[in-house]
Amino acid sequence: xxxxxxxxxEISVVEKEDxxxxxxxxxxxTTYYLFWYKQPPSGELVFLIRRNSFDEQNEISGxxxxxxxxSTSSFNFTITASxxxxxxxxxxxxxxxxxxxxxxxxxxxxxxxxxxx
Amino acid sequence: GAGVSQSPRYKVAKRGQDVALRxxxxxxxxxxxxxxxxxxQGPEFLTYFQNEAQLDKSGLPSDRFFAERPEGSVSTLxxxxxxxxxxxxxxxxxxxxxxxxxxxxxxGPGTRLTVT
Numbered sequence: 001x002x003x004x005x006x007x008x009x010e011i012s013v014v015e016k017e018d019x020x021x022x023x024x025x026x027x028x029x030t031t032y033y034l035f036w037y038k039q040p041p042s043g044e045l046v047f048l049i050r051r052n053s054f055d056e057q058n059e060i061s062g063x064x065x066x067x068x069x070x071s072t073s074s075f076n077f078t079i080t081a082s083x084x085x086x087x088x089x090x091x092x093x094x095x096x097x098x099x100x101x102x103x104x105x106x107x108x109x110x111x112x113x114x115x116x117x
Numbered sequence: 118g119a120g121v122s123q124s125p126r127y128k129v130a131k132r133g134q135d136v137a138l139r140x141x142x143x144x145x146x147x148x149x150x151x152x153x154x155x156x157x158q159g160p161e162f163l164t165y166f167q168n169e170a171q172l173d174k175s176g177l178p179s180d181r182f183f184a185e186r187p188e189g190s191v192s193t194l195x196x197x198x199x200x201x202x203x204x205x206x207x208x209x210x211x212x213x214x215x216x217x218x219x220x221x222x223x224x225g226p227g228t229r230l231t232v233t
Contacts, residue, residue, distance in 0.1 A: 004159075037224075043206065045160070045224035091159050104150060104173065105222060107159030 002027045004094050006108035013082050013115055021077045021111045023092030029053075031097040034068065034075045035105065039089040051075065052097065082115045089113070119143065121225035123209050129231045130199045138194045138228045140209030147214030149192050150222060151184055154206040163207075166192060167214065199232045206230070 003026040013019045025034065036048040049059065051068050059066045063080045079086055089112045093105040122141045130136050142149050148167055152160035153176075162176040168189035177184070181200075186192040196203055206229050210222035 035221075042226070043229075044226045045208065045210075047221060047223065050221055093159075104162040104165055104176075105152075105160070107161070109157075109159050 002029075002032075002094050002096075002106040004092050004106055004108035006092055006111050008111045009109075010112040010114070013113070015084055015115055015117050016081050018078060018080050019082050019113065019115075021079075021090050021092075021113070023075045023077065023108060025073050025075065025092070025094045027094060027096075029096050033095045033097055033103075035093040035095070036066070036075075036077050037091045037093060037107075039091060039110070041088070045091070048077075079113075082113075084115050084117065087113055087115045121209055121211050121223055123207075123225040123228050125228060126226060127229050127231075129233060132201060132232055133198050135195065135197045136199055136230065138196075138207050138230070140192045140194070140211075140225060142190065142192070142209070142211030143213075143223055144190075145213070146211035146223075148212040148222075149186055150210045150212070151192070151194050152208040152210065153178075154208055154227070156205070160208050163194070196230075199230075201232050204230055204232045 005024045032053045034051045038046045038048055056068050056070055065078045067076045089110045091110045092108045095103040095105050124139045150165050151163040153163050154160040164184045165173040166186040169186050181197045183195045206227040208227045209225045212222045
């Protein structure tokens with residue numbers, strides 16, 4: 001069975017601070033995908049990144065960066081120079097990498113990030 | 118409309134009533150998913166369609182929950198004889214189902230169901 005753990009329930013930072021959201025996963029699959037989604041107060045889940053289990057290169061997109069460590073089953077997300085607009089609930093998720101069509105996502109419980117001035 | 122849409126956005130039902138929640142996926146998307154998100158929790162998988170075929174319904178919590186996608190586009194999630202524990206946000210997601218879009222799901226805004 002697949003499982004995603006986000007141990008940080010809530011994080012509060014002051015604007016311009018860097019913040020890292022932790023994600024640890026469990027799966028028996030050798031091939032899988034990892035995701036991060038953002039859920040702002042409006043409620044709609046916004047896709048941020050997808051990472052294939054074969055690709056352990058870290059990725060940077062603007063102020064966002066992701067650190068995938070297969071050896072520790074972790075896929076952590078760092079926001080550099082946080083802004084108030086980053087305030088949201090962030091979910092880490094895992095799916096099997098079936099060939100053909102999409103596979104269901106297994107989500108963590110989310111980390112609520114509050115960025116204040 | 119380029120995104121996934123859901124209706125109604127909010128639904129209040131009295132315990133025992135039947136409800137129907139609608140999802141309009143992104144045009145041309147092969148895969149459609151339903152998730153249930155309880156307050157303060159992550160979304161949990163309910164069921165999955167590939168075109169009109171329901172390939173996985175392992176997440177449906179009871180036989181009161183039923184989903185359909187008869188023409189491979191719009192989907193309806195029906196809950197019969199609603200109970201208070203059914204109160205949650207119901208999220209719909211669609212995916213292109215191609216190798217390029219493998220695993221990437223686009224979510225709608227959800228329907229918040231409150232059972233009183």
